Amino acid sequence: MLETHLADLLDGAPPAIGDALDLVNGFDDVLVHGFARLTEEHAGALAALADGMAGTPLGERVAEAVGKVAAGSIGDEHLAVLAGARTALMGALHDALLAGFDTALGRTRQSWGFDRPGSARLVPRNDPDQSPAPAGTGVEVGVGAAGPGVANLLAGCRSWLHELAIAGWRGVDHDIIAASSQLVEAMLAEPGLRRLAVLLDGLVAELRASSPIATMEHLPVRRWADLWTRALLLSQPGGLPVSTPVPVPKSTVDVRGAETLSGRLLILGVDVHEHGTAVQAQVHGILEPSGDQAPRLVRTSVGAAKVDTIVGPSVWRLLRGCPVLLGALAEHRALDLTDMPLLSSGDLVWRDDRASVGEPSDPFATARVLLAAALAPPVPPLDRHPVRIAEPVLLEGYAVTVHDGGSLTLGLGGHTVSVAVDRMPDCGPLTQELVAASSACLGLMRWDGGGWALSPLAVRATVKRKTVDTHSGDWALGPTDTKVVKAGAKHGDAVAVLRERAGRLLRR
Amino acid sequence: MDGTTGRADRAAWQQRSALRVVPAIQPRKLAKVPFVELADGRLQGVVSSGSDIERVYVSSISAGEHAYHCSTNNNRPCGGLRGSPCNHLHALADEAVLQYGADRVARYLRVDADGVTTGADLIGRLHGRHEATPAAVVFSRFLRHLAYLELPETTEPIPELHWFPATGAFR
Ligand SMILES: [Zn+2]
Numbered sequence: 206m207l208e209t210h211l212a213d214l215l216d217g218a219p220p221a222i223g224d225a226l227d228l229v230n231g232f233d234d235v236l237v238h239g240f241a242r243l244t245e246e247h248a249g250a251l252a253a254l255a256d257g258m259a260g261t262p263l264g265e266r267v268a269e270a271v272g273k274v275a276a277g278s279i280g281d282e283h284l285a286v287l288a289g290a291r292t293a294l295m296g297a298l299h300d301a302l303l304a305g306f307d308t309a310l311g312r313t314r315q316s317w318g319f320d321r322p323g324s325a326r327l328v329p330r331n332d333p334d335q336s337p338a339p340a341g342t343g344v345e346v347g348v349g350a351a352g353p354g355v356a357n358l359l360a361g362c363r364s365w366l367h368e369l370a371i372a373g374w375r376g377v378d379h380d381i382i383a384a385s386s387q388l389v390e391a392m393l394a395e396p397g398l399r400r401l402a403v404l405l406d407g408l409v410a411e412l413r414a415s416s417p418i419a420t421m422e423h424l425p426v427r428r429w430a431d432l433w434t435r436a437l438l439l440s441q442p443g444g445l446p447v448s449t450p451v452p453v454p455k456s457t458v459d460v461r462g463a464e465t466l467s468g469r470l471l472i473l474g475v476d477v478h479e480h481g482t483a484v485q486a487q488v489h490g491i492l493e494p495s496g497d498q499a500p501r502l503v504r505t506s507v508g509a510a511k512v513d514t515i516v517g518p519s520v521w522r523l524l525r526g527c528p529v530l531l532g533a534l535a536e537h538r539a540l541d542l543t544d545m546p547l548l549s550s551g552d553l554v555w556r557d558d559r560a561s562v563g564e565p566s567d568p569f570a571t572a573r574v575l576l577a578a579a580l581a582p583p584v585p586p587l588d589r590h591p592v593r594i595a596e597p598v599l600l601e602g603y604a605v606t607v608h609d610g611g612s613l614t615l616g617l618g619g620h621t622v623s624v625a626v627d628r629m630p631d632c633g634p635l636t637q638e639l640v641a642a643s644s645a646c647l648g649l650m651r652w653d654g655g656g657w658a659l660s661p662l663a664v665r666a667t668v669k670r671k672t673v674d675t676h677s678g679d680w681a682l683g684p685t686d687t688k689v690v691k692a693g694a695k696h697g698d699a700v701a702v703l704r705e706r707a708g709r710l711l712r713r
Numbered sequence: 714m715d716g717t718t719g720r721a722d723r724a725a726w727q728q729r730s731a732l733r734v735v736p737a738i739q740p741r742k743l744a745k746v747p748f749v750e751l752a753d754g755r756l757q758g759v760v761s762s763g764s765d766i767e768r769v770y771v772s773s774i775s776a777g778e779h780a781y782h783c784s785t786n787n788n789r790p791c792g793g794l795r796g797s798p799c800n801h802l803h804a805l806a807d808e809a810v811l812q813y814g815a816d817r818v819a820r821y822l823r824v825d826a827d828g829v830t831t832g833a834d835l836i837g838r839l840h841g842r843h844e845a846t847p848a849a850v851v852f853s854r855f856l857r858h859l860a861y862l863e864l865p866e867t868t869e870p871i872p873e874l875h876w877f878p879a880t881g882a883f884r
Contacts, residue, residue, distance in 0.1 A: 427727060516881070630881060651731075702744050706859055711860065
């Protein structure tokens with residue numbers, strides 16, 4: 206990422222962002238106070254949302270839903286339409302931001318082909334008669350195939366979200382929180398609902414930790430509205446692609462309709478996502494397909510359920526089903542892939558048995574040589590939200606400024622970009638000191654809270670007059686820093702202790 | 714903050730999608746007290762028996778009232794409760810302080826947090842009595858907690874986790 210790229214990115218903010226966000230904020234305030242207690246001002250905010258959507262395919266339905274809700278009739282279908290409107294606004298914002306990014310950097314992105322064969326979905330392999338996905342959607346819709354149990358769970362989820370909307374965040378009490386418990390537990394047991402279950406579990410933990418919310422000073426207003434909206438959409442019939450998580454290492458599902466690719470995967474770095482009961486390591490890399498195809502930017506994810514007491518480098522212990530991938534991360538090696546499924550979103554659905562560890566590979570070199578020309582994947586329609594933007598970039602030759610409180614900015618020419626130091630994970634060796642001492646940073650550009658920030662994946666820093674490269678995935682096979690190893694030894698092996706307890710107590 | 718705020722005076726924090734809301738918890742040794750939580754108006758948890766590997770104790774202290782109890786998961790009363798909190802309750806308080814920090818536990822239990830740094834400090838400030846409560850609820854929450862570790866790994870991307878960045882290296 207050159208000086209001119211950064212300048213174009215920061216100067217080129219789409220002008221309509223503020224207006225779209227005003228509409229979103231208006232809606233989010235209604236969720237704070239609850240749909241049961243609409244003030245005139247809230248009704249006005251909803252009317253503004255309806256105006257904003259006028260002329261779009263959702264326009265009429267939003268106007269109708271706003272009318273009904275303002276009159277005190279709050280049906281599931283009305284809330285779903287309002288959630289759809291908010292999603293459309295965030296989607297438009299996402300598209301504008303990503304287009305701005307692509308333009309500034311000259312990144313070429315594939316467009317979302319709605320009827321491409323690569324618009325894959327996951328289907329159980331043990332169901333050979335599964336009909337093909339309806340053309341034009343890219344995902345298989347309808348929960349019928351997944352059975353009535355799933356439909357009931359989705360209905361339960363919608364009704365819980367309805368209750369939340371009626372009460373508003375300020376009105377969320379112990380009973381509402383407790384009511385989610387069984388629902389989440391049942392959804393977690395249903396592989397096709399894992400995404401929704403992980404989302405709800407994360408939200409519920411926040412509501413519980415924030416109780417009593419009625420007296421909480423500041424609410425994470427945007428965030429909770431995002432999570433509520435997302436959950437409501439995913440819990441609509443057909444909102445989730447019919448899919449089954451791919452158990453590791455033995456896969457029982459086939460990724461039908463996905464293209465499979467062979468070639469060499471060069472890792473750029475790993476981004477880690479985590480809440481109390483879930484962890485996901487998302488690897489960003491550049492795939493050099495066999496043959497003459499252009500290199501492509503891809504992601505691949507490995508996730509596991511966890512508990513809150515498994516923290517820091519221990520989380521890698523939960524991802525042991527993919528030793529080849531984790532080994533390549535820890536040892537900075539390329540991966541040779543054979544027939545690896547690739548979703549049209551640019552996500553490789555990792556199968557460790559279709560990969561082998563290859564030659565040593567330096568992510569900084571990969572970024573320098575291949576990043577500018579790599580073809581970026583399109584974003585699936587439902588995933589279009591600014592939070593998903595995570596674009597790999599390499600920054601060099603910047604000046605670091607350390608601000609009070611430890612926050613960092615990188616200056617390049619006349620422009621500065623913030624470093625998202627607060628999202629550096631404690632399962633890896635990156636620290637703000639290393640970033641502060643760095644001369645090159647490989648990271649993900651993200652947009653949140655009104656601006657762009659760089660989330661580091663790796664830094665090249667001078668430590669005691671030596672140049673040292675540090676990558677977020679360096680501890681994927683276990684920490685390599687003796688201090689961290691010692692601290693871990695002091696606390697013992699949390700995963701082993703809990704697995705022993707589970708073995709003894711769960712199966713009695 | 715209420716709905717009257719405009720674009721300018723809305724705290725940047727409130728306009729963020731990805732942030733950590735649940736305070737970080739500290740790693741601790743889980744062997745003795747595998748499960749501690751601040752939930753349902755109680756500090757509650759599960760303490761492994763020192764003598765019998767098959768047995769666990771369910772211990773709890775209620776917020777505000779400070780009613781405390783300890784029993785086996787089969788509701789057999791703990792022999793260590795003789796008019797004062799048993800060793801299991803002491804262990805629970807110690808580990809809760811390690812996991813959440815003394816301040817957060819004290820605030821949750823509504824104990825004067827001033828000067829509380831250890832589990833013993835916390836126990837010393839309780840003013841409640843022993844009151845039997847069923848172990849089943851806490852024990853089943855513990856089993857549910859353990860069940861997370863039985864769920865299979867997945868390589869299907871979970872886009873929703875973009876809202877939950879891993880944090881913690883910056884303190
Ligand atoms: Zn006891």
